Amino acid sequence: MDPLSTALKVAATGLTAQSERLRIVSENLANAQSTGQTPGSDPYRRKTISFAAQLDRPSGTSFVEVAAIGHDRSDFPIEYQPGNEAANDAGYVKMPNVNVLIEMADMREANRSYEADLQVIKQARELISMTIDLLRSQQ
Amino acid sequence: MQVNLFDLATKQAQWLSVRQSAIAGNIANVNTPGYHALEVEPFAKVLDGNRVAMQATQPNHLVGGAGAEAVAVRSREEQGAAVLPSGNSVVLENELIDAGDVRRSFELNTAIVKVFNRMTMLASKG
Numbered sequence: 001m002d003p004l005s006t007a008l009k010v011a012a013t014g015l016t017a018q019s020e021r022l023r024i025v026s027e028n029l030a031n032a033q034s035t036g037q038t039p040g041s042d043p044y045r046r047k048t049i050s051f052a053a054q055l056d057r058p059s060g061t062s063f064v065e066v067a068a069i070g071h072d073r074s075d076f077p078i079e080y081q082p083g084n085e086a087a088n089d090a091g092y093v094k095m096p097n098v099n100v101l102i103e104m105a106d107m108r109e110a111n112r113s114y115e116a117d118l119q120v121i122k123q124a125r126e127l128i129s130m131t132i133d134l135l136r137s138q139q
Numbered sequence: 140m141q142v143n144l145f146d147l148a149t150k151q152a153q154w155l156s157v158r159q160s161a162i163a164g165n166i167a168n169v170n171t172p173g174y175h176a177l178e179v180e181p182f183a184k185v186l187d188g189n190r191v192a193m194q195a196t197q198p199n200h201l202v203g204g205a206g207a208e209a210v211a212v213r214s215r216e217e218q219g220a221a222v223l224p225s226g227n228s229v230v231l232e233n234e235l236i237d238a239g240d241v242r243r244s245f246e247l248n249t250a251i252v253k254v255f256n257r258m259t260m261l262a263s264k265g
Contacts (some may be wrong), residue, residue: 002156002159003153003156003157003159004156004160005169006157006160006163007156007160007163009160009164010160010163010164010167010201011166011167013167014163014166014167014168014169017167017170018170038156041216050172051168051171051172052167053171060212061160061161061163061164061177061212062164062167062168062177063164063167064167064168064171065215068195085250087239109170111197112231113166113170113231114171115231115233116231117166117168119164119166119169119235119238120159120163120166120167120238120258123159123238123241124159124163124240125164126242127155127159127241127242127245129250130245130246130249131152132202133249134249134252134256137148
């Protein structure tokens with residue numbers, strides 16, 4: 001396959017990976033306050049995502065793919081909320097280990113990388129049409 | 140010695156597209172831990188023509204050409220500070236600058252081919 005179509009394909013895998021990442025970020029943000037249902041139960045656990053380079057042997061370039069969606073094993077912060085249904089005997093509730101600032105930073109980074117991938121797709125298309133233009137408008 | 144301009148231009152266009160796909164790979168893997176940025180060998184070396192390109196079976200191997208067996212892609216030499224704690228050595232800004240460079244060169248290339256083609260047509264039609 002010609003390198004320019006490969007470039008398009010690789011950038012497309014980048015788009016898929018970054019949008020998957022954005023989905024994880026939105027899940028984490030949406031559940032930033034999701035506590036458990038029963039007294040003393042665990043709340044929502046923050047999800048993590050990691051990428052891996054995948055060699056495409058016919059073209060020799062590296063695609064990107066989602067390697068694993070994992071869980072953040074860090075401790076849950078504890079808040080004093082006696083009225084909450086998930087509060088234990090002493091009135092403390094385990095809150096999700098989601099840090100909104102970290103999620104926002106992650107979102108920004110995913111955004112930037114997505115934009116860069118889009119730029120590559122745009123440019124590869126331009127290069128292809130420049131080549132096709134060689135056939136055009138010549139007597 | 141006569142230089143075959145069409146052949147030369149084709150070679151450069153091919154080299155530029157391999158370069159573009161290497162840049163695409165780098166940008167797609169900008170957040171991949173442990174990924175090493177790839178770069179294409181200089182065009183002058185491609186013209187020399189006596190190089191050895193190897194078969195790659197792993198992402199961290201030396202890669203032998205993206206479809207175009209004539210152009211070798213290899214891991215970029217790392218400049219210490221640019222490597223992130225995750226082991227990723229892609230610098231997004233540099234990749235975008237390279238992409239701009241590829242675009243400009245490609246534009247020049249196709250423009251020259253157009254002009255040369257017009258010259259040929261002029262000569263053959265009289």
